[in-house]
Each structure stands twice: as structure tokens, then as C-alpha cells.
Amino acid sequence: MTSEMDLWPIGNCQVSALVDRTGRFVWGCVPRVDGDPAFSALLAGDNPETGYWTIELEGAVRTEQSYLRNTAVLVTRHEDATGNAVEIVDFCPRFVRENRPYRPTAFARIVRPVGGSPRIRVALRVATDWGQPTSITTGSNHIRYLMRDQTLRLTTDAPIDRLRAENFFRLERSLHFFLGPDESFSGGLQDVLGVMLDRTTHEWRHWARGLATPVEWQDVVIRAAITLKLCQHEETGAIVAALTTSLPEHADSGRNWDYRYCWIRDAYYTVQALNRLGALDVLESYLEYLRNIVDDARGGHIQPLYGVGGEARIIERIEESLPGYRGMGPVRVGNQAYEQVQHDAYGQIVLCNVQAFFDQRLLRMAGVEDFHALEAVGERAWQVYDQPDAGLWELRTKSFVHTYSAAMCWAACDRLASAARVLGLSDRHEFWTERAATMRETIEQAAWRPETNRVSATFGGDDLDASIIQLLDLRFFAPNDPRFQGTLVAVEEGLRRGSHMLRYATEDDFGLPHTAFNVCTFWLIEALDATGRHEDARALFEEMVARRTPAGLLSEDIDPATGELWGNYPQTYSLVGLINCAVMLSKPWRTLR
Numbered sequence: 001m002t003s004e005m006d007l008w009p010i011g012n013c014q015v016s017a018l019v020d021r022t023g024r025f026v027w028g029c030v031p032r033v034d035g036d037p038a039f040s041a042l043l044a045g046d047n048p049e050t051g052y053w054t055i056e057l058e059g060a061v062r063t064e065q066s067y068l069r070n071t072a073v074l075v076t077r078h079e080d081a082t083g084n085a086v087e088i089v090d091f092c093p094r095f096v097r098e099n100r101p102y103r104p105t106a107f108a109r110i111v112r113p114v115g116g117s118p119r120i121r122v123a124l125r126v127a128t129d130w131g132q133p134t135s136i137t138t139g140s141n142h143i144r145y146l147m148r149d150q151t152l153r154l155t156t157d158a159p160i161d162r163l164r165a166e167n168f169f170r171l172e173r174s175l176h177f178f179l180g181p182d183e184s185f186s187g188g189l190q191d192v193l194g195v196m197l198d199r200t201t202h203e204w205r206h207w208a209r210g211l212a213t214p215v216e217w218q219d220v221v222i223r224a225a226i227t228l229k230l231c232q233h234e235e236t237g238a239i240v241a242a243l244t245t246s247l248p249e250h251a252d253s254g255r256n257w258d259y260r261y262c263w264i265r266d267a268y269y270t271v272q273a274l275n276r277l278g279a280l281d282v283l284e285s286y287l288e289y290l291r292n293i294v295d296d297a298r299g300g301h302i303q304p305l306y307g308v309g310g311e312a313r314i315i316e317r318i319e320e321s322l323p324g325y326r327g328m329g330p331v332r333v334g335n336q337a338y339e340q341v342q343h344d345a346y347g348q349i350v351l352c353n354v355q356a357f358f359d360q361r362l363l364r365m366a367g368v369e370d371f372h373a374l375e376a377v378g379e380r381a382w383q384v385y386d387q388p389d390a391g392l393w394e395l396r397t398k399s400f401v402h403t404y405s406a407a408m409c410w411a412a413c414d415r416l417a418s419a420a421r422v423l424g425l426s427d428r429h430e431f432w433t434e435r436a437a438t439m440r441e442t443i444e445q446a447a448w449r450p451e452t453n454r455v456s457a458t459f460g461g462d463d464l465d466a467s468i469i470q471l472l473d474l475r476f477f478a479p480n481d482p483r484f485q486g487t488l489v490a491v492e493e494g495l496r497r498g499s500h501m502l503r504y505a506t507e508d509d510f511g512l513p514h515t516a517f518n519v520c521t522f523w524l525i526e527a528l529d530a531t532g533r534h535e536d537a538r539a540l541f542e543e544m545v546a547r548r549t550p551a552g553l554l555s556e557d558i559d560p561a562t563g564e565l566w567g568n569y570p571q572t573y574s575l576v577g578l579i580n581c582a583v584m585l586s587k588p589w590r591t592l593r
Contacts, residue, residue, distance in 0.1 A: 004326070005565040007042075008065055008074050008551040009227060009243060012094035012103040012200075013234035016243050018042060018569075021550070022063060023076035023088055025053035031105045031150060032233060033240055034260040034308055038145075038152060040127040043246060043331050045323040050134075051127035053179075055111050057086050058119040058168045065550065071204035072226055073197070077114070085115030086171060095199035103234060105152075106180030108193055113171045123166045124179070126152055130319040130333070138164065141189075144182060151182035157189050212278040214586030220545055221582045223552035224575040225277055228270055231572050233308040237285030238262040239270050240308060242556070242568035246324055246331045249557045249567050250514040256324065258335045259556075259568040261314055262289070263305040265392060266572050268348035269519075273576040276583050280361060287356060290349055294373055300380040302349060304342040304394070305335060314338040340390040341399075346381035347408025347474075350374055350415050357419040371419055375428070378416045382435055385409030386442060386459070392467055393503055401459035403447040404467035410439040411474050440476070453486035457504070464494040465504045466520035469527050479530040488527050496524070497560035499543045515557035515566050518544070522577025529584055541581045554578065 006021040017028030017039060028039040037043075040051030057078035064077045073091040089110040094103045111120065126145035128134045135146045143154045143163065156163070158175040176193045178185060185192070204226065213221045232239045242259035249255035267286060274282045292310055293302065307314055316334035324331050353374055356366035391402040417432035446459040447468075457465030468487055471477045477484035495502045500516030501524050521544060529537035547563060548554055554574035556567030 005549050005555055005569060006551075007549065007569060008067075009230055009553070009570060010072050010074050010090050010092055010107075011230040011243075012072075012092035012106075013230065013232055014094075014103040015092060015105050015107070016230055017090075017092070017107055018243065019065075019074055019076070019090055021065065023055060023065070023078065023090075025090075025107070026051075027244060028107065029260070030147075030152065032308060033243060036128060036130065036147065036149065038126045038128070038147065040131045040322060042244070043322045043324055044131055045327045048131075050125040051131055053107075053109075053124045053126075054122070055086075055088050055109065056121045056123075056168075057084065058121065059084070067223070067551075068201055069205070070208035070222055070226070071201050072230060073201055073204070078118075079115065080118070083116045084118040085113075086118045086120060087112045087114045089197065091197060091200050093196045093200050095196075095203040097199075101234065104180050106178060108179075108196060109177040110174060110193060110197065111171065111177075112174045118171050119168045120171045121166060121168045122158060122163050122177075124154060124163065124177075126179075129321070130331070131322040142185075152179055153182045153185075154179045155185040155189060207279075207281075210278060212276075214583050215589045215592060216586035217545065217578075217582040220548075220552065221277065221579050224578045225274060225279060227553055227570050228274060228572060228575050228579075229279070229282065231270070231570070232282055232285065233262075234285060236309055237287070237289035238306070238308040238310070239267040239282070239286055239572065241266040241305075241573070242571045244568045245333065246329070247555065247566070247568045248325060248328050250559065251326075251566075252328050253514065254330070256328070256330055256332055257337075257568070258316070258332045259571070261305045261307055261335060261338075264290075264293075264302065264345040264348050265304065265342075268352050269576045270572045271352050273579040275355065277579065280359075283352070283355065284362060284364065287353060290352060291370075291373070294349065294377060297376075300376050302345045302377070302380070303338050304340055304345055304390075305338050312338070336396070337390075337394045340394060340396075341384075341388075342392065342394070343381070343384045343387065343389045343405040344392055344402075344408035346377050346384070347410070347412040349377050350381075350412040351408075354415040354419050357422050366419075368423055368425070371416075371423055371425070371428075374416060374419070378412050378432065378435075381409035381412040382439070385439055386446070393465075400461070401446070402465075402467075403443065403455060403457055403459065404465070404470060406439070406443050406447070406459070407471055407474055407476050410436055410443060410476065413439060443476075448483060452490065453483075454490040455483065455487045463504070463506070464491055466491060466495055466501050466517070466523060467503075469520075469523045472527055472530060473523075479527075479532075485531060488531060492524065495520070499540055500558055500560040514559070516560050517573075518554050518556060518558055518571070519573035519577045522574075522581050525577075525581045526584060529581075534585075537581075538585050541585055544578070544581075548578075 007018040027042040029035040041048040059080040060078040076088045079085040128147035245258035246256040316336040388399040414436040420429035457463040501520035553570040555565040555569035556571040
């Protein structure tokens with residue numbers, strides 16, 4: 001892996017920022033994750049003129065970065081060759097204040113001298129309208145940045161003239177920076193930011209303390225879980241697929257997509273993983289979001305993705321003003337996939353909701369009215385399960401009856417039967433059981449290929465696709481079913497490239513794929529372990545753990561030949577894989593006795 005993806009996310013479940021290996025803010029949108037990037041340098045090529053926030057040590061020769069343990073608070077330490085050193089603490093405030101969540105559209109930085117007589121330079125260049133410079137106004141201890149749709153205010157005890165001039169000056173005391181709403185800062189900046197830091201640190205550690213982590217790979221799991229939490233827009237419960245847009249799947253591929261929205265599929269996998277750790281707050285918030293999506297669905301139709309506020313229209317456009325990641329455009333805003341037909345969403349909605357009928361820990365358990373609302377989703381799954389769709393890989397010009405989509409629709413009806421049973425609705429239990437049985441029979445007949453001893457990824461062909469491994473996770477096949485075992489052999493032989501798995505190896509709208517899809521490798525690891533190849537699974541997982549960025553995270557894709565990470569970052573699918581496999585492969589806690 002090269003250092004290009006050496007990015008450290010901070011955030012508060014309202015806004016987030018990516019900090020690069022020099023301690024520079026290079027990406028961050030306001031007023032929420034799908035907004036206009038105030039920090040756009042990540043997509044601005046080699047020498048961005050705006051869209052970043054850097055605090056530099058003059059003559060720095062060494063930089064070290066780490067999170068405060070079990071938090072999303074980042075510490076960057078710069079040193080020069082003569083012992084001068086500074087420490088920068090970056091965070092987005094997040095805690096409970098006056099019995100309400102406090103998660104402002106704000107970024108806080110504290111820089112401290114920790115060695116010698118360091119000289120620093122601070123350059124804050126807020127962008128607007130996708131990479132354009134902002135106009136500014138100043139006061140005695142603040143600078144206002146006039147974005148197109150909002151104004152951000154930097155409140156600081158650093159000398160304003162030196163910030164405006166962007167020149168080096170001696171750092172003789174701690175300096176504090178609060179970039180947030182355009183309003184007067186209440187209280188003493190140093191004291192208030194100190195309290196915010198303490199309370200934010202406590203909030204993250206308290207949340208992490210409630211995770212049911214495995215005994216092995218605890219650091220891997222906790223960092224992945226915290227970052228998945230950062231991908232939730234807490235106000236609505238939506239979970240975005242990644243914090244970025246337009247990081248290409250491989251060099252100059254044109255496969256540049258905007259992932260700052262809530263995919264029903266990705267959110268399902270995120271909730272599933274966090275449920276395994278007992279992070280029920282994410283599930284409960286997301287279920288509230290989903291109930292509103294279901295209520296608003298026209299004629300029962302569910303889109304593949306929605307905005308974090310539940311917006312249905314996410315019109316895709318290209319922003320010409322930014323050249324793109326490492327100059328590899330285009331930069332896309334919005335995602336046309338919202339118009340696609342992807343039938344697996346019906347299964348994922350039911351699978352997310354069904355736990356609420358069983359789990360007595362939840363503050364709000366699901367009842368009969370919730371069940372009847374979900375029956376409309378199940379009805380839709382029944383109607384479309386054997387009809388063509390774009391599939392989970394979102395093919396833009398092709399349509400097939402995808403086995404994965406059909407199996408997800410089956411799962412919707414199968415789990416509705418389970419929910420009806422626990423509610424004591426015997427007639428509905430029988431109804432959905434019969435439908436699920438009919439669907440299973442159809443899928444088994446239409447997708448099984450006896451001549452090649454495998455399940456096909458589509459009803460109409462004999463295709464290989466990593467998604468059919470998921471028939472195991474859905475409980476459509478048992479691990480010892482010869483049909484699944486034959487399918488696993490075929491998928492591994494056809495799609496595995498060294499230690500990595502492709503989604504598929506056939507041409508799509510953009511030609512042949514060049515990179516492996518990280519979550520598919522984790523699916524393979526799960527299947528290997530379930531079918532008795534425990535050592536192979538463990539060795540492959542250790543390789544994936546070693547592929548993480550210095551921040552302990554993964555993007556969407558990886559080059560099998562070089563190990564370089566590509567695609568949007570941090571990617572929820574990939575973090576889900578880290579959690580699920582660690583939980584599955586870890587020795588139990590009782591072994592420590």
C-alpha cells in the first residue's frame with residue numbers, strides 16, 4: 001500500500017474531516033456530509049490554492065499521528081531536526097449538553113509547543129462552491145469565511161494578522177481554533193475548548209466501552225466501529241457509504257462515484273456488523289430513518305439510496321472546477337443510481353427491522369403495526385424477486401435477474417414469517433412461510449447449474465459474481481450444502497487474485513475491473529471459515545488487517561498486484577468486513593482465564 005490513502009477521519013456524526021499525513025485538513029463538507037466541501041484539497045490535484053487548513057512547523061522533518069485511545073480525536077506531532085516540536089489536537093465536538101446532543105457544524109484545533117522554540121505557520125483557506133476561494137472579513141479575534149450558502153467563523157486566540165499573512169511565528173503558548181457557525185463564541189476560548197475536548201473524549205470512550213469486542217484484534221474492531229459511527233448522520237439515523245466522493249476505483253478509471261448518501265444495502269451491512277458488537281444506538285436511529293423511508297415510498301417502491309435527510313432525488317452532475325483525486329477526474333456530485341431498480345433493498349429493509357421484533361434490549365421494540373408496514377415491503381419483494389434489475393453492483397446499462405437480489409427478496413419473506421411467529425400471528429406466519437418456500441424453489445431451479453456445479457449470479461446465464469457467496473450469510477444455503485461448496489470453489493477459482501477477490505471478472509459499463517473489492521475478500525474469509533478452512537481464513541484476514549491505512553482503516557478497492565488502496569474512504573463495507581471477520585475468527589474471552 002502506498003501512502004496516498006494516509007488519511008485520518010475526525011467527526012461528530014454531523015460533519016467530518018479527513019486529515020492527511022502532514023496534519024492538513026484536505027476534505028470536509030458542511031453543513032453535513034453531503035454538503036459543499038469547505039475543505040476540497042483532496043480533489044484539487046497536486047497544488048491546491050484553497051480548500052485546506054494546515055498548521056506547519058518550520059523545518060519539520062518528522063510527523064507522527066495517532067488517535068487518543070478509543071476516540072475520534074486525532075493528535076499530530078511535528079518535530080524538526082533540532083528538537084523543536086508541536087502537538088496538534090483535532091476534533092469535532094460531540095457530547096450531551098443540557099440533555100441534548102451537541103454536535104455543531106464545527107471543527108476544533110489546539111496546537112501546543114512541546115519542545116524547544118518552535119515556529120509555526122497557520123493557513124486556513126476555506127473553499128466554497130466546489131473548490132472556489134471564499135471572501136473573508138475579520139474582527140479582533142475572528143475571521144469570517146463567506147461561503148455561497150453559509151458563513152463559517154474562525155474564533156481564535158492566535159494573532160489574526162499572522163493568520164491573514166500566513167507567515168511563520170514563534171509558538172510560545174497553546175493556541176486554540178474553533179471553526180464553526182457564524183456567531184459569537186460564548187465563554188473563554190481556551191477554557192471552553194478544553195472542556196469540549198474532555199467531554200468529547202469521554203463521549204467516545206463511553207461509547208466504545210459498550211462494545212462487545214472480540215478478545216483478538218480489539219484495536220482493529222474498535223477503530224472500525226468508531227469510524228462506522230462517524231458515517232452515521234445522527235440527526236436522522238442515515239448511514240452513508242463513505243465520507244468522500246469521486247475517489248476512483250483505480251487509476252484514470254472514470255469509476256468515480258459520490259458515496260455520501262445512504263444506500264439501503266450498505267447501511268444494512270453496517271447495522272449488522274455493529275449489532276454483533278452491541279452498538280444498538282446505531283440500529284435504533286437507523287430504524288427510525290427506515291420507517292420514514294417506507295412510509296414515503298410511492299407504491300411500495302424502494303430506491304437503492306436516499307439522501308441523509310431522506311431525500312429521494314440525488315441528481316448526478318460533474319463539477320468541472322476540481323480536477324479530481326491526483327488529477328483523476330471527473331468529480332461527481334449526486335448519484336444517478338437513485339433512479340435504478342435494485343430489488344435487494346426489500347430484503348435489507350426487512351432484515352434490518354426484524355431484530356426489533358426479538359431484541360428486548362431495544363428502547364422501542366417493534367409491534368404489530370410495524371409488522372403490517374413491513375408486509376408492504378414483503379409484498380413488493382414477492383412481486384419483483386424474479387424480475388430483472390441493475391443488481392448490487394449497480395450496472396448502468398445492463399439488466400438481469402440477479403440471484404443475490406432474488407435471494408434478498410426471499411429473505412424478506414422468510415424473516416417476515418419469523419416476525420409473525422414471535423407476534424403470534426399464525427395466519428401471517430403461514431402466509432409468508434408459503435411464499436418464501438415458493439421463492440426458494442424458483443431460485444434453486446433458476447440459478448443452479450449442474451453442468452458446472454455452481455450457482456449462477458444470474459437466472460439467465462452461468463455467471464460468476466462474488467455476491468453469491470452471500471447466500472451463506474442469508475441462510476439460503478448451509479455451509480455443508482454441496483451446492484454451496486461447489487459454488488465457493490468456482491468463485492474462488494474464477495475471481496480470486498492472490499489474496500484478494502474481484503466482484504466479477506467480466507466487462508461492465510467501464511470495461512474490465514482492475515481492482516479487487518475489499519468486502520468480497522471478507523466474504524470469502526467468512527465462507528472459508530464456515531466450510532472448515534479455518535487456517536486459510538485466518539491467514540487471509542491477517543493480510544487484510546495489514547493492508548489498513550496508518551489510521552487503521554480501508555477504502556473500497558485494492559490493487560491486487562501492488563496492494564495500493566483505491567476508491568472512496570473510509571468505506572463502510574470494508575470496515576464491516578474487518579468487524580465481522582474479527583468477531584468470527586477470534587478465540588473466546590474464556591480462553592484468557
